[in-house]
């Protein structure tokens with residue numbers, strides 16, 4: 001089998017690319033970072049530090065790389081068996097054009113095998129969104145062929161992979177936690193289901209996507225935002241602060257109450273899931289900065305993402321949401337010199353009040369009780 005993976009970043013090298021290569025699949029990374037591309041093509045291998053009680057270094061071998069903006073993409077999409085991505089939600093639209101051209105070329109070959117495309121991003125049904133971008137970039141005459149021959153497979157992906165320690169001079173080295181989970185929607189594949197160790201198949205993906213995004217990522221984001229407010233630099237420092245931890249745990253429980261109602265998860269198993277996540281945030285072997293986890297606050301405050309969607313669920317089921325409200329308020333206090341979305345947030349707050357800003361970003365009603373509660377919590381954080 002052959003695979004093309006867009007995004008040779010942390011999750012690309014440290015998780016999805018590693019799984020594909022470990023499965024014996026001939027893997028090509030596509031990226032725009034020339035330093036990373038050159039290093040992959042010079043060595044064709046890189047080290048993954050799997051850290052935990054039993055730390056080990058695993059070498060991923062036999063990999064190649066191409067520039068994601070080059071025509072190589074067209075040939076690769078035309079010939080591989082699987083395309084995966086881990087580029088960030090906002091980049092999916094940018095890679096869609098190359099994928100579309102590759103699909104057009106693939107359709108010219110009457111003997112081509114089915115292709116499956118899996119976006120591994122922190123978003124609900126990211127592959128379905130990628131499909132919409134690809135179809136938009138593809139002339140209408142190819143659409144029926146794509147529907148028949150290309151599986152756009154949604155997935156949930158979970159492994160905490162911060163950037164490598166500043167001390168490392170190797171642009172390919174990556175450090176990952178022991179835990180990993182990659183769950184894909186088996187109902188969306190075209191052709192035989194692939195057997196890739198570490199890839200789990202489900203016919204109930206939405207439950208797993210929402211469980212992960214609205215538990216781990218909800219708690220993670222609030223740890224970052226409250227952690228920054230309390231003067232902490234890393235997720236571990238923040239979650240070991242009892243005041244931060246109480247809100248983070250409370251918010252995951254509030255979001256969990258919605259998930260339990262919506263998907264029928266067992267309450268005690270969900271409590272254990274939250275407990276395990278708190279342990280992962282505390283991981284002494286990872287240095288994960290609050291700025292990585294808090295990145296792109298406008299995305300994280302949007303209607304379908306980890307803070308607002310669970311809160312909307314608590315409103316739907318009339319459940320408590322005080323801790324989620326505190327988390328949203330803390331997100332509105334987030335600042336970062338390097339993050340364009342943090343800058344944009346600051347500009348919005350400079351020209352209008354907090355209620356109007358939150359309403360604009362999240363779609364919530366500026367006059368609603370929940371927005372008033374966020375404004376009150378935000379004011380108390382001054």
Ligand SMILES: NC(=O)c1ccc[n+]([C@@H]2O[C@H](COP(=O)([O-])OP(=O)(O)OC[C@H]3O[C@@H](n4cnc5c(N)ncnc54)[C@H](O)[C@@H]3O)[C@@H](O)[C@H]2O)c1
Nearest residue numbers: 007008009010011031032033068086087088121122160161
């Ligand atoms: N790091 C984690 O812990 C983690 C875990 C689960 C899911 N994710 C998700 O995985 C995705 C990637 O996150 P990450 O932490 O690996 O980020 P990252 O910044 O480390 O990696 C993204 C990579 O995409 C590359 N890229 C940018 N534009 C591109 C383009 N046009 N074509 C090809 N490549 C391009 C970048 O150069 C970079 O190498 C995000 O959606 C994130 O939410 C991350």
Ligand SMILES: O=P(O)(O)OC[C@@H](O)[C@@H](O)[C@H](O)[C@H](O)CO
Nearest residue numbers: 122157158159160161217220293
């Ligand atoms: O990647 P983001 O910006 O959506 O979220 C930041 C972190 O919460 C995230 O990358 C986690 O580390 C990851 O989702 C763990 O599986």
